[in-house]
Structure formats: structure tokens, C-alpha cells
Amino acid sequence: GAVVSQHPSWVICKSGTSVKIECRSLDFQATTMFWYRQFPKQSLMLMATSNEGSKATYEQGVEKDKFLINHASLTLSTLTVTSAHPEDSSFYICSAYGGGRSNQPQHFGDGTRLSIL
Amino acid sequence: GDSVTQMEGPVTLSEEAFLTINCTYTATGYPSLFWYVQYPGEGLQLLLKATKADDKGSNKGFEATYRKETTSFHLEKGSVQVSDSAVYFCALVSGGGADGLTFGKGTHLIIQP
Numbered sequence: 001g002a003v004v005s006q007h008p009s010w011v012i013c014k015s016g017t018s019v020k021i022e023c024r025s026l027d028f029q030a031t032t033m034f035w036y037r038q039f040p041k042q043s044l045m046l047m048a049t050s051n052e053g054s055k056a057t058y059e060q061g062v063e064k065d066k067f068l069i070n071h072a073s074l075t076l077s078t079l080t081v082t083s084a085h086p087e088d089s090s091f092y093i094c095s096a097y098g099g100g101r102s103n104q105p106q107h108f109g110d111g112t113r114l115s116i117l
Numbered sequence: 118g119d120s121v122t123q124m125e126g127p128v129t130l131s132e133e134a135f136l137t138i139n140c141t142y143t144a145t146g147y148p149s150l151f152w153y154v155q156y157p158g159e160g161l162q163l164l165l166k167a168t169k170a171d172d173k174g175s176n177k178g179f180e181a182t183y184r185k186e187t188t189s190f191h192l193e194k195g196s197v198q199v200s201d202s203a204v205y206f207c208a209l210v211s212g213g214g215a216d217g218l219t220f221g222k223g224t225h226l227i228i229q230p
Binding site for chain 1: 149151153158159160161162163166206210215216217218219220221222223225
């Protein structure tokens with residue numbers, strides 16, 4: 001089946017560092033990719049939606065200058081957390097959608113656990 | 118806007134017990150409904166889905182039926198195993214697969230031997 005690879009799986013870094021997370025669709029072309037954030041013991045919240053070759057659409061309350069999203073190809077989207085601070089520590093998960101019938105599900109990566117010291 | 122409400126856990130059961138995790142939703146139009154499972158330290162895996170009223174999704178012994186009249190999509194399994202211990206998320210998408218999913222808060226299921 002379809003596979004989405006997310007890298008890295010775990011990041012620990014100092015406050016003020018910028019961190020890039022990659023999301024790749026391995027065996028299909030992802031017309032749309034999504035980035036979610038999950039706080040401990042809470043649900044996933046959609047942060048932004050990105051379509052290949054266009055600017056990402058951010059959900060209300062998500063700072064687009066803080067969370068930079070690039071979707072340069074049909075198989076790769078990146079999320080960069082700029083000048084990360086401890087409050088940005090969270091579990092970030094991407095998902096990819098390959099188009100076609102609207103009832104097809106999104107396929108999720110394994111997530112990236114970000115810890116800012 | 119769209120929303121999903123599911124029973125909060127943790128839900129603790131003994132092995133071979135019957136499982137029900139309730140999920141109700143509000144949405145515009147005719148959403149597709151999903152159950153995802155998240156094992157410790159991992160991402161989400163699609164467990165099952167249903168795309169129209171009265172559809173029944175099933176996988177690995179789990180079932181859920183799309184009930185439009187009660188706006189529900191309850192997850193059931195007749196006999197749970199220790200390996201079923203995980204967090205289960207009910208989710209929907211209204212506008213099609215190119216829209217972000219709306220998730221419930223998740224239900225932590227603990228199965229004791």
C-alpha cells in the first residue's frame with residue numbers, strides 16, 4: 001500500500017534553532033499534503049494544507065512565518081519550525097493525499113517528536 | 118464547522134472483552150468517516166472507513182457503521198486482545214480527500230491480560 005515517510009522521527013535542539021521536517025510520499029504522487037500538530041494526550045490539529053507548487057493554506061491561529069511549509073514536488077513537502085522555542089515542542093505529523101476519488105483516505109507519516117530545550 | 122466527539126478514556130478492558138468506542142459527529146454535507154489507530158510512539162494508521170450512510174467499515178475484527186440518522190460511527194470489536202492497546206481516533210472529512218481531517222480527541226484503550 002501507499003507509504004509516507006517522515007524524517008526525522010525525533011529532534012532535540014536548543015531554543016532559537018530552526019528545524020526542518022520532511023514528508024515524502026514513496027509510491028504515489030501527493031497532490032496535497034497536510035501538516036498536523038499533536039499535543040500530549042490530545043487530538044491532532046490541522047496546521048496547514050499544501051498543494052504542490054503553490055503557497056500553503058494555514059489554519060486560523062497558526063503563524064505562517066513561524067511554520068514555513070514548502071511543497072516543491074509531488075512527493076515532498078517540508079515543514080520548517082523557525083527559531084523554535086520550548087512551546088513549539090510537540091508531535092508533528094504529515095499526511096499525503098494522492099487525489100482521485102474524494103473518499104480516498106490520507107496516508108500518514110510516523111510523525112516527528114520535536115523537543116526544544 | 119465540522120466536529121467529532123468521541124468517548125474519552127482511558128478505557129480499560131480485559132482480554133476477550135467486547136469493545137465499543139462511541140463517536141458522533143457534526144458536519145456539512147455528506148462526510149466520509151474514518152477510524153485511525155495510533156500505537157505508542159508511532160504515527161496514525163487507517164483502521165477502517167465508510168463513505169456513505171449505512172456503509173460498514175471493517176478491518177482486523179473491528180467494525181463501524183455509518184449511521185446518518187444518529188450521526189454516529191461507533192467502533193466495535195467482539196473480542197479484544199492485548200495487542201489492541203492503543204489510542205483510537207475517529208475522524209471525518211467533508212469536502213473530499215483534499216481537505217484536512219477533523220479528528221476527535223482520541224480514546225486510549227488499555228487491554229489487560
